[in-house]
Amino acid sequence: MSVNYSHWFKMNYSSQYLACIGLLLLSCGLIYSPAYAESCWIGGATLSLGTANAQGSSTASTDVTVSCNSNWSQPVTYKMCLAIDSTSPSGNDPRSMISYNPETLLNYHLYYDAARTYKIPGSDRKSQAQCQTFQVEAGQANASTQIKIYGQVLAGQVVPARSYTTNSVNLKLYSAFRYGSAIPSNEEVFANSNTGNNNLIVNSNYENSCLIQSATDIDFGAVEQLNTPLFGSGLIRLACPTGTSMQVSLDNGVNAQGSQRRMRNAVGSYIQYNLYKDVSRSQIWQANVFYPVDNQSVPVYAAVPAQTITSVGQYSDTITVTLTY
Template sequence: MSINLYKSKINHHRFIGRYIFTALLFMCCSLFYSSAHAESCWISGGNLSFGTVNAQGSSTVSTDITVNCNSNWSQPIAYKMCLVVDSIDPAGQDPRSMISYDTYPAPLLNYNLYYDVAKTRKVPSTSNQSTAQCQSFQVSSNSGNPTTLIKMYGQVLSGQNVSAGYYKTNNMSLKLLYASRYGTEFPTDLEALASQNSANNYLLVNANYENSCLIVSATDIDFGTVDRLTAPRYQSGTIQLACPTGTNWKVSLDNGINASGTQRRMKNAQGSYLDYALYQDASRSILWQGNTQYSFSNQTIPVYGAIPAQDINSVGQYSDTITVTLTY
């Protein structure tokens, strides 16, 4: 019996050993899980809408990307996080593009994303993440899943003449790279950018390119300074339009505010006049008839001016104002 009793104690001791080992293993796993869980972050999706835009581009718009991070039950956590955006469909980084399926072939509308309202820091893609801007987020102990915001700005680039319609992105990926430390000392930007920790979601960007034409500019025609007009003087200006691709448009010029019938004239402060003419071509053979609509294939329209030889009745500055009318 003593032998049997001794064996029973050995078996009982082994059972306790296994139990203690199992409990310790369970505790280690639990602690590991809690640590990993406390240092995780996730982000919301975003929507950046430019509204109605045209060839002059857009105003600067913004959106907030919401970030949540776990807290630890007993100590604070310092996070460093860096946001990058991958434009997958349509592809591109600088500039990025939206696409419209309202016409064929599908046109692209270019824009850029920025970290700041002054538009000095562009948001890069993952392939160029070393230029990303990072920010810090301090999480108190036992505070649940607190929230912080990352603001992002966008602007449609000016000078684009594309088809009118609805433009959007099909696939854009938000990626948050982050690192963390227990306590109040933040990781460096480099640590966050090199970290394997990341959170992902999607961003939708859209705009409506309006079906409207604009007169962007009309430069002055300055004939300079003369003592007398014994020979003709020539000079030119430019009318710059911005119309969506496929839009039919026409341009007309009136005869000015000093005209005598159809004769365009400049006037000085003494009430003296100088005759002049406006032409459509450099050889000055095709007149711009007053209040007559003309069609052009180019949205940069030259205007050629000429002052014929004539007497100058009084000194002073001679000027006239021509009204440009765009019909579409």
């Protein structure tokens, strides 16, 4: 809007007085409205959690840039607190990435620290957010700082091997300021309704690989004589992407005689035993034969037939489990 100076000059005294008052009030408003001048805003970011499997992923990080205004005459000290809302897929504890056809979720956490001690909350629990301070010197241009975000895919997930990503993760920056070196309180920060917002993209690739997570021991207990058979069972836990074809093999152990599996004690005596695929113990688990399995948990059934014990002691054997896929 342009102002014609000669037109203002021709005003009568009363109008000129009112115009000056109006200009003075406008000037005062600009000087004493720091809520608009002193503020911070947050940039967007991408956090790649790399390759994941049933053991989770390594810890990854990214930097989020925060920029703040300066004041022409005095330093400004900001306190800023970051919360993050995961809205698509929804849920903040745990958070999820998604892959489609079929729709599958891969869970992860976000942290303030590399040790993964402090999880980043959503805005509904913003009072639990970790905060940091940042001082901008007088008279300089807008200044920037970094907030580091850490993330990790959670262990124990078995999902299809493919890429996962988020649709909507909202960074919410709460901030407050004081002139000079005084630091605002957390209460001041969260009372301020002027928040900075931007987007965070999180992604990961679930690899097409398998692993044997664990194999429980088979313990037949303690006996004085082996006049009757003993029975036991163990469990092999696998971790493969959903839809993977798996085969498992057991060897004969380290004490076998021919095809007969045996346990041995410290003085060289043996106790025979057998391993089975079924609970009725009718299907022998042949050594070094790969059997197809369709479950990530594979039971192994065992039996010690009645036999003569030649010496006392602790008897044991070690079986090697091999997984192919």
